[in-house]
Amino acid sequence: MLVHPNFDPIALSLGPLKIHWYGLTYLLAFGLFFLLALRRARQPWYAATGWTRREIEDMLFWGVLGTILGGRLGYVLFYKLSEYLANPLDIFAVWKGGMSFHGGMLGVILALILYARRRGRPWLDVTDFVAPCVPTGIAAVRLGNFINGELWGRAADPSLPWAMVFPQAGDGLARHPSQLYQAGLEGLLLFVLLWIYARKQRPIGQVSGAFLFGYGVFRFIAEFFRQPDSHLGLLALGMSMGQWLCVPMIAAGVLLWVWAGRRAR
Template sequence: MLIHPQIDPVALQLGPLAIHWYGLTYLAAFGLFYWLGIRRLSHAPFRDLPQWKRQDVEDILFLGVLGVVLGGRIGYCLFYKPEYFLSHPLEILAVWQGGMSFHGGLLGVMLAMVWFARTRQRPFLQVMDFVAPCVPTGLAAGRVGNFINGELWGRVCDPTLPWGMMFRGGGMLPRHPSQIYQFLMEGLLLFVLLWLFARKNRPMGQVSGAFLLGYGFFRFVAEFFREPDAYLGLLSLGMSMGQWLCVPMMLGGVAMLLLTRKKPL
């Protein structure tokens, strides 16, 4: 059984300015998106579309950051603690206290991309197909931040599990390091599969559908090992909130793959 290393969440202290590891993982996520986005311009069909330029990657990144932060925070407040934040609305702005939702961030990014598509006169699904393969590495970076902070740990596991880990605040019990599971599945594995899938010229909407299905599936599986939020516990059918939020993602991904499979390239 392993013990979670006590890593100082502050990576660098410059006088009154504290730079946190979690903030650095967000910067890494945005940097990886930009790097992959530039390379995505050389993939089909974007290399044959003269309107797609480096400036588009920069604009998408800027809008995506806004979508992730605003959507992630608002989604957390609505999905996980609606009654609390209705009673304490000013605390919605207190993002430094933690509390972000991937599913809310996804909706925020989608709204931002709707705006980008309309202002640039691009098909929305084409924009999402461009964005989707560049996202999983950012998700992986975020899970590294969760692990460093010792948060979002897993459910209690068999003490004989070689990689079972004790986390501070986890009741001194061996738990699944679910942050690492999510890093590997919805981060690295999803990136490899989606990047290879997107290298070929696919009908518009196929890459986006594959992302929704792939992330939804991997997150659904990971939630079996992740400790449910204490204030929610398990919901209907013994599923966590994260799993219930993944259900429409997977259904939407399957629908997109089926509906767009015969679209022209």
């Protein structure tokens, strides 16, 4: 069995200022998004509609706000509502952790709606532009989860070559390194598939639908190996909260993809 290295969550200390690895992985996520978005802007159908570096910088600002605010509020609403209602000031204690991807996605959707209105662009055109640039950021943040030794996996067969003991779990069990599974599935694999799919001009809305469907499916699969939140456990039908949140995401992805194709015809 492997043992999690139990990294120091603080990457660098400069006097009273402490820079956490988790924060650096978010910076890496936003940096990768920016570089990939610049490449997307050079594709003929986007270059023809005037996507510029300045627009991408503006969109990234809105996206960062949507990610942080939506991710935090999503965690509060989906995972620990009663706890935060009892201690509402803890909602602002983001340094203690607690972010939800599904909440962050909703926050980004709202931010992109506002951005699209300001720029006079069709909203789905903006989300199609953004979608292939997102998965590498997801992979980066999942690596941050692994470095922190959080969101570990369910118990695994100790003979599994990559089974890992997470000291933070406090039980000495061999577990799946589910953070790395998620980085590989929701991050790298989804990025490769979406990037290839989006190299050709698609009907407006189809790239966004493919992202919703692909992320939902890969996250649903990864949840079978991820330890459910201790205060929630498994919910109806033996599914985790993460899986239940993926169900409407998968359905929305299919409906959007089909609708976009029919609308184009």
